[in-house]
Amino acid sequence: xxxxxxxxxxxxxxxxALAGCSAGxxxxxxxxxxxxxxxxxxxxxxxxxxxxxxxxxADNLGYYDEMNLDVEFVGAGGSGAAMEQVVAGNADAGNPSxxxxxxxxxxxLDVVNMFTYSSGAIFGIxxxxxxxxxxxxxxxxxxxxxxxxxxxxxxxxxAALRAEGIDPITDxxxxxxxxxxxxxxxxxxxxxxxxxxxxxxxxxxLQTAGIDLLxxxxxxxxxxxxxxxITTSQVIEEKPEAMQRFARGTAMGIHFCLxxxxxxxxxxxxxxxxxxxxxxDGVSQGQLRFDLSLEQVPPADTSRYGAHDVEGTQEFLDLIxxxxxxxxxxxxxxxxxxxxxxxxxxxxxxxVEEDAADYEMQND
Amino acid sequence: MTTLAPASTTTAxxxxxxxxRDTKGAGWIALITIAVFLLLWQFxxxxxxxxxxxxxxxxxxxxxxxxxxxxxxxxEDLGKTMMAVAIAWxxxxxxxxxxxxxxxxxxxxxxxxxxxxxxxxxxxxVVLAPLLIGWLGFGSESKIALAVIICFFPxxxxxxxxxxxxxxxxxxxxxxxxxxxxxxxxxxQLPSAIPMIxxxxxxxxxxxxxxxxxxxxxxxxxxxxxxxAKEFASQLNMPLTYSVVGIVVILAVALxxxxxxxxxxxxxxxxxxRARKR
Numbered sequence: 158x159x160x161x162x163x164x165x166x167x168x169x170x171x172x173x174a175l176a177g178c179s180a181g182x183x184x185x186x187x188x189x190x191x192x193x194x195x196x197x198x199x200x201x202x203x204x205x206x207x208x209x210x211x212x213x214x215a216d217n218l219g220y221y222d223e224m225n226l227d228v229e230f231v232g233a234g235g236s237g238a239a240m241e242q243v244v245a246g247n248a249d250a251g252n253p254s255x256x257x258x259x260x261x262x263x264x265x266l267d268v269v270n271m272f273t274y275s276s277g278a279i280f281g282i283x284x285x286x287x288x289x290x291x292x293x294x295x296x297x298x299x300x301x302x303x304x305x306x307x308x309x310x311x312x313x314x315x316a317a318l319r320a321e322g323i324d325p326i327t328d329x330x331x332x333x334x335x336x337x338x339x340x341x342x343x344x345x346x347x348x349x350x351x352x353x354x355x356x357x358x359x360x361x362x363l364q365t366a367g368i369d370l371l372x373x374x375x376x377x378x379x380x381x382x383x384x385x386x387i388t389t390s391q392v393i394e395e396k397p398e399a400m401q402r403f404a405r406g407t408a409m410g411i412h413f414c415l416x417x418x419x420x421x422x423x424x425x426x427x428x429x430x431x432x433x434x435x436x437x438d439g440v441s442q443g444q445l446r447f448d449l450s451l452e453q454v455p456p457a458d459t460s461r462y463g464a465h466d467v468e469g470t471q472e473f474l475d476l477i478x479x480x481x482x483x484x485x486x487x488x489x490x491x492x493x494x495x496x497x498x499x500x501x502x503x504x505x506x507x508x509v510e511e512d513a514a515d516y517e518m519q520n521d
Numbered sequence: 522m523t524t525l526a527p528a529s530t531t532t533a534x535x536x537x538x539x540x541x542r543d544t545k546g547a548g549w550i551a552l553i554t555i556a557v558f559l560l561l562w563q564f565x566x567x568x569x570x571x572x573x574x575x576x577x578x579x580x581x582x583x584x585x586x587x588x589x590x591x592x593x594x595x596x597e598d599l600g601k602t603m604m605a606v607a608i609a610w611x612x613x614x615x616x617x618x619x620x621x622x623x624x625x626x627x628x629x630x631x632x633x634x635x636x637x638x639x640x641x642x643x644x645x646x647v648v649l650a651p652l653l654i655g656w657l658g659f660g661s662e663s664k665i666a667l668a669v670i671i672c673f674f675p676x677x678x679x680x681x682x683x684x685x686x687x688x689x690x691x692x693x694x695x696x697x698x699x700x701x702x703x704x705x706x707x708x709x710q711l712p713s714a715i716p717m718i719x720x721x722x723x724x725x726x727x728x729x730x731x732x733x734x735x736x737x738x739x740x741x742x743x744x745x746x747x748x749x750a751k752e753f754a755s756q757l758n759m760p761l762t763y764s765v766v767g768i769v770v771i772l773a774v775a776l777x778x779x780x781x782x783x784x785x786x787x788x789x790x791x792x793x794x795r796a797r798k799r
Binding site: 231234247337338339342343346359361362366367430431432434435436437 | 660
């Protein structure tokens, strides 16, 4: 009897183990009741920042959960790191900035944008007004500050310089001066650099510290994609149902935030309170960044969230490609996947707007 | 004979009074130094000689401290930092002690490992941070790993050196009494080494704290005080940045005090501990 029980136990454990193995990795039959998991590598140290409120709202309001989807948002540190995690298979998707995605695509890595989250220029080129430089051509021979060697802004900056006939290697000096913190202020204040290229988010602190900056960013950059849900064709093949639900939940989150900005600011305050601390002048960087995100990098098409701009993406890829001989030619359509866009937008907008209207504030 | 007694009493009184006077004098000097420091901190940024955004006044910083403390959320970051220290420090001490014992009791292994030990000692451990983040991700694991790597070394070296402290005659005496290697280790080497090991353990506590803060600044996704300081610095909100630094200083002093108490309890017989008690 005892032996029979042992055999039965072994068979039961074996069956469970087999069931577990088959459940991991690939999706099962794909029924609506089946629960899925998605790991999302966020391209910053804070899991939510800048224009990423849509993901936060969807997560907070349970839009993913309602669709039997668990999304684990992991702060990856930066765009390059987020891209690496996706390519390495440690994350199902990520939200690296467009340059990081573009560079990965241009070296032939298996990366796909399945949902264009926002459009516009993330990075800019700025000059202190006291320098007297009024256009990109005036940067010839200048010392230009960048956030870090290999920062996302470098490709944009180099392309802008080349367009004016300035060689970014020989005609100017690029100096890493940080991302808008004390070391950046010191570099601009002391005149160590004549200009500064970085993310738009990084210049607020400088401006509130009394450095008046002139924005020289070429206007064409505002038509480029800014950020998307970047994944790989392998993940799309293995987890189509999960990625579909992820796209819809994200679209619902974006719609909620556009319907009630204050509600999303409130959620951001709870998620990253330190970012919303006011300085001595009563200015909150978090608030400024939120406002900027609506102006600078809004969703490209609010009637069809996630929709791609093929032409803009192609121009963007070509621009990045012009900065290095090592990049290969890539057709934008091969790195844009719109299989999920219809499903993403097929939700009850009025119900989400009602959620937005009924939201109860948690912070002052 | 009768005249000697009052003289010796007077000498004793003089001896008792001198330390009191010295202590009071030192106290006054400390107070005056702090007052001068605070006055300079308050007035130099107001003169315009230095950028007030980068160097806020003392009252600006005090206001920032009140703002931070009233926010409440920093407790979570404090908890994350201290939890990482609480995990990393014992691991670092255990690993350092084990390595020290192995190398301190086996000349063969010591000879074989010494070149690597020197290489590890010479290496600025912070350069390993990007590698650890790549291997272990951006969570608390990489933070703890960096702290362990930074903090285990003093315990390792101090254990190894401490075990070699007994004189050759003492080893010979033990051997003449037919003591086993285990008995020599437990009854001679280890008791001699413990005061030195405790110095390493104390040192490693501060290094673990440093390691955690460095990791938080480099890869801030797991939160912590290092991340908070970096966040405020990136906003050029220097009063809040200075406030976090102030909290870190207070914590460091508290950790050193705790380590001192532990050291005094464990090696109550050592000269240094007795001197401190006096």
